[in-house]
Amino acid sequence: MAGAAPEGVTPHQYLENQTRWRRVEIAFWLATLLPFVVTPTYLSLASQIAITALFALSLDLILGYAGIVSLGHAAFFGLGAYTAGLMSKFVWGEPLTGLVAAAAIAGLVGFATSFIIARFRHLALIMITLGLGLLLHEAANSASWLTGGADGLQGVDIWPLLGAFKFDLYGRTAYAYSLVVLALMFLVARRLIHSPFGLALRGIRENAVRMSAIGAPNRSHVRKVYTISAVIAGIAGALLAQTTETVSLEVLSFERSADVLVILILGGAGRLYGGILGAIIYMVARDQFSGINPQFWYFWIGLLLVAVVMLLPNGILGGLARFAERWQGGRR
Amino acid sequence: MNGAALATRGLNKSFGSLVVAKDVELVLPHGVRYALIGPNGAGKTTLINLITGMLRPDTGRIFLGEDDITSLAPEARVRRGLARTFQINALFPQLSALEAVTLAVCERRGFAGVWWRGLPEYRDAADEAHAILASLLLGEHCYRLTHELSYGQQRLLEIALALATRPRVLLLDEPAAGVPRDESAELFAAISGLANDLTVLFIEHDMDIVFRFAARIIVMVSGGILVEGTPDEVAEDTRVREVYLGKAHHG
Amino acid sequence: MIGPFVGVLFDGFAYGMLLFLLSVGLSVTLGMMNFINLAHCSFGMLGGYVTVTLMDHLGWPFLASLPVAFLAAAAVSILLERTLYRRLYRASELDQCLLTIGIVFMSVAAAAYVYGTVQQPLQLPDYLQGSVVIAGVNFALYRVFLVATALAITLVLVAALEWTRFGTRVRAAVDNQRMARGLGINVDRTFAITFALGGGLAGLGGALAIAIVGLDPGFAFAYLVYVLIVVSVGGLGSIRGSFAAAAVLGISDVAGKYYVPQLGAFLIYLVMVGLLMWRPSGLFGKR
Ligand SMILES: Nc1ncnc2c1ncn2[C@@H]1O[C@H](COP(=O)(O)OP(=O)(O)O)[C@@H](O)[C@H]1O
Numbered sequence: 001m002a003g004a005a006p007e008g009v010t011p012h013q014y015l016e017n018q019t020r021w022r023r024v025e026i027a028f029w030l031a032t033l034l035p036f037v038v039t040p041t042y043l044s045l046a047s048q049i050a051i052t053a054l055f056a057l058s059l060d061l062i063l064g065y066a067g068i069v070s071l072g073h074a075a076f077f078g079l080g081a082y083t084a085g086l087m088s089k090f091v092w093g094e095p096l097t098g099l100v101a102a103a104a105i106a107g108l109v110g111f112a113t114s115f116i117i118a119r120f121r122h123l124a125l126i127m128i129t130l131g132l133g134l135l136l137h138e139a140a141n142s143a144s145w146l147t148g149g150a151d152g153l154q155g156v157d158i159w160p161l162l163g164a165f166k167f168d169l170y171g172r173t174a175y176a177y178s179l180v181v182l183a184l185m186f187l188v189a190r191r192l193i194h195s196p197f198g199l200a201l202r203g204i205r206e207n208a209v210r211m212s213a214i215g216a217p218n219r220s221h222v223r224k225v226y227t228i229s230a231v232i233a234g235i236a237g238a239l240l241a242q243t244t245e246t247v248s249l250e251v252l253s254f255e256r257s258a259d260v261l262v263i264l265i266l267g268g269a270g271r272l273y274g275g276i277l278g279a280i281i282y283m284v285a286r287d288q289f290s291g292i293n294p295q296f297w298y299f300w301i302g303l304l305l306v307a308v309v310m311l312l313p314n315g316i317l318g319g320l321a322r323f324a325e326r327w328q329g330g331r332r
Numbered sequence: 333m334n335g336a337a338l339a340t341r342g343l344n345k346s347f348g349s350l351v352v353a354k355d356v357e358l359v360l361p362h363g364v365r366y367a368l369i370g371p372n373g374a375g376k377t378t379l380i381n382l383i384t385g386m387l388r389p390d391t392g393r394i395f396l397g398e399d400d401i402t403s404l405a406p407e408a409r410v411r412r413g414l415a416r417t418f419q420i421n422a423l424f425p426q427l428s429a430l431e432a433v434t435l436a437v438c439e440r441r442g443f444a445g446v447w448w449r450g451l452p453e454y455r456d457a458a459d460e461a462h463a464i465l466a467s468l469l470l471g472e473h474c475y476r477l478t479h480e481l482s483y484g485q486q487r488l489l490e491i492a493l494a495l496a497t498r499p500r501v502l503l504l505d506e507p508a509a510g511v512p513r514d515e516s517a518e519l520f521a522a523i524s525g526l527a528n529d530l531t532v533l534f535i536e537h538d539m540d541i542v543f544r545f546a547a548r549i550i551v552m553v554s555g556g557i558l559v560e561g562t563p564d565e566v567a568e569d570t571r572v573r574e575v576y577l578g579k580a581h582h583g
Numbered sequence: 584m585i586g587p588f589v590g591v592l593f594d595g596f597a598y599g600m601l602l603f604l605l606s607v608g609l610s611v612t613l614g615m616m617n618f619i620n621l622a623h624c625s626f627g628m629l630g631g632y633v634t635v636t637l638m639d640h641l642g643w644p645f646l647a648s649l650p651v652a653f654l655a656a657a658a659v660s661i662l663l664e665r666t667l668y669r670r671l672y673r674a675s676e677l678d679q680c681l682l683t684i685g686i687v688f689m690s691v692a693a694a695a696y697v698y699g700t701v702q703q704p705l706q707l708p709d710y711l712q713g714s715v716v717i718a719g720v721n722f723a724l725y726r727v728f729l730v731a732t733a734l735a736i737t738l739v740l741v742a743a744l745e746w747t748r749f750g751t752r753v754r755a756a757v758d759n760q761r762m763a764r765g766l767g768i769n770v771d772r773t774f775a776i777t778f779a780l781g782g783g784l785a786g787l788g789g790a791l792a793i794a795i796v797g798l799d800p801g802f803a804f805a806y807l808v809y810v811l812i813v814v815s816v817g818g819l820g821s822i823r824g825s826f827a828a829a830a831v832l833g834i835s836d837v838a839g840k841y842y843v844p845q846l847g848a849f850l851i852y853l854v855m856v857g858l859l860m861w862r863p864s865g866l867f868g869k870r
């Protein structure tokens with residue numbers, strides 16, 4: 001993209017050009033409304049996709065932009081889910097306040113752990129994120145008086161959204177709710193990556209040593225983006241808890257951390273839409289193959305991972321971008 | 333430190349049994365162009381790493397102007413006006429040249445942490461970055477991704493990134509390493525055109541360039557400073573001839 | 584009072600030896616190439632299933648199946664190393680993680696497909712069953728056998744690393760890869776062989792593990808965490824470090840489950856995170 005800037009473009013125009021809304025983007029967001037009319041029986045699935053996409057978006061901020069590999073991102077998703085679930089059980093079932101509470105708790109824990117995260121890189125970082133994820137999973141398992149342990153949290157009851165829209169069986173409200181939250185969070189993330197801070201994150205990803213050499217406080221940047229990412233992941237978790245009215249230990253599992261990584265890598269990390277695209281493909285495929293044993297499902301996921309790493313290093317969106325570049329180059 | 337821009341006091345560093353800095357005492361006055369020469373492995377890069385905080389000295393202190401910066405993190409030293417370039421390119425491959433330098437400008441001006449406003453709103457940061465790139469003859473290539481730039485252009489970008497921090501002291505580690513001879517003269521012409529109050533220390537192996545562009549020369553051998561003086565003094569010093577120039581003439 | 588304590592200590596040590604066999608290969612290969620092989624325990628699982636198959640379906644004796652478990656795991660690991668891993672040595676740690684997680688997923692699914700998700704039964708030979716009583720403390724014969732085997736292997740490993748030319752090459756490559764290359768050591772080949780040996784030892788560990796912890800497709804993930812703890816606590820590329828870390832981890836895990844069962848695995852994870860935070864550069868000092 002950057003290489004193709006024509007002569008006579010001022011620096012300011014160049015930067016504006018990079019942040020401009022493209023037609024595909026607008027078309028995409030309009031298309032997210034289609035499930036309401038085209039596949040009204042699949043709105044629950046659509047809602048799950050939106051939630052997963054939001055979770056993947058949160059991971060993209062730290063992994064795709066700042067280059068922080070996490071094998072335990074489900075920790076924040078799960079925190080959000082349990083917070084929303086417990087809130088409805090012990091305080092009230094009003095969804096929006098539940099969402100805010102989940103965001104706050106996930107953000108607080110994210111902020112606290114960000115001090116650890118920011119100190120490490122490479123292998124140690126991978127192990128720490130893995131360890132923290134496992135730790136939280138195990139803690140929720142042990143604290144069965146609060147979380148219900150392996151049986152899941154019982155008695156989650158969510159009030160109608162805005163006091164008017166009940167969470168129906170078809171998932172109309174669920175999808176509308178998830179989609180709106182996804183779109184809002186997407187706007188935040190899009191703004192963030194096109195800000196000076198977003199540029200700094202890409203700098204950390206590209207070369208952390210050089211970042212220090214231009215005077216950048218890498219650790220404080222990492223802490224900030226990690227906290228923001230935790231908030232968004234927590235919101236995604238809360239959406240899942242509220243729209244399905246269940247919370248099980250699975251929200252904190254290593255599989256969920258691995259899944260979201262797969263989804264993001266499949267779609268293309270560091271591309272904003274990568275997580276969304278990955279979520280659509282992954283969730284639809286999973287739904288189509290829901291007949292097969294989940295054990296075997298992971299065989300194909302594993303194969304997919306190997307294939308993506310070996311053949312499609314920048315995910316589907318990266319592959320598409322390269323294809324488009326070549327095509328345009330050929331035309332010129 | 334009476335007016336020195338940069339000074340070190342008794343700097344020592346070893347890697348295991350290998351001594352790479354031996355009681356290094358350095359005093360660089362304001363605005364002087366220094367060359368740091370010495371055979372490969374003498375410890376020149378290590379000295380820059382020590383001064384910029386990328387390595388910790390075993391003993392010794394480092395002063396930037398009046399301030400003791402020995403215990404500061406590398407980025408804090410940069411913010412106080414101490415910048416460097418790298419012998420081996422250390423750039424941001426997937427950022428365009430303009431983005432990279434704009435990033436450095438944003439960091440210096442202190443709004444690189446702002447995430448709720450678009451980058452285009454900081455028009456003057458981009459303009460400043462562009463001006464720096466243009467001054468180093470990179471103006472036309474500034475929208476290309478760093479990894480697409482030629483090697484020589486990447487060497488210039490190294491300097492542009494350092495300049496964007498508005499340093500008072502600039503340490504250049506073999507800025508012309510790997511650049512063809514005629515181009516490296518151009519590059520040093522650009523360096524000598526930098527502001528007069530900027531203190532520059534550059535490492536360079538080409539003696540013609542060293543004698544042309546340096547006001548003073550420091551000769552380093554096996555981690556220690558052998559001689560420090562004007563080009564004439566250094567050229568006439570017999571010890572230097574022996575350990576360094578002598579070798580260079582034979583090889 | 585002292586009897587159960589010594590018993591727990593011994594059981595823990597035996598368990599630790601198991602962890603040592605499972606992890607020592609990863610420690611050395613990580614130290615050498617910095618390649619993050621999260622699929623290491625899949626090799627262990629493979630060894631386990633090889634033993635079960637040989638014994639239950641082909642009627643092999645237990646001891647005869649162990650070398651085959653070693654060889655099978657070594658063969659598969661070198662196959663993967665030559666075809667997939669070697670292409671990612673210079674890739675990011677993320678790519679390495681993703682590739683090897685993918686392999687774990689596939690191995691888990693394949694094991695579930697072939698053997699089902701149930702625990703695999705294993706009939707130990709008579710001479711490894713039962714226990715001996717020394718000074719009033721019960722020592723299970725199998726655990727004695729396990730400890731003896733692990734100690735013998737440790738001695739062989741340490742000796743080979745100290746005194747063989749191959750060992751010198753391995754040490755040089757772990758110590759400073761660039762320097763080793765400069766000295767004309769074929770680091771890639773050394774690595775491939777080390778990788779196969781490490782995979783083989785994991786396979787042997789997996790085979791020996793069945794009688795203690797059982798075997799099901801979850802093995803590849805469940806023990807990965809333990810192996811990573813051993814590697815990170817023991818220090819990359821250090822056999823002695825791995826040995827000590829495995830022993831401590833085994834003892835504390837068994838003791839923890841014996842004395843404070845309600846905490847489950849929580850304690851171990853806490854220890855892991857704590858240790859990593861306490862001494863990251865000590866543990867990963869070579870980076
Ligand atoms: N991180 C390090 N660990 C061990 N030795 C090092 C390290 N960095 C540099 N050295 C050694 O220190 C000596 C000085 O290196 P360097 O400062 O790069 O020399 P110069 O820049 O003068 O050519 C060399 O022998 C080099 O091999």
Ligand SMILES: [Mg+2]
Nearest residue numbers: 376377378419
């Ligand atoms: Mg050097």
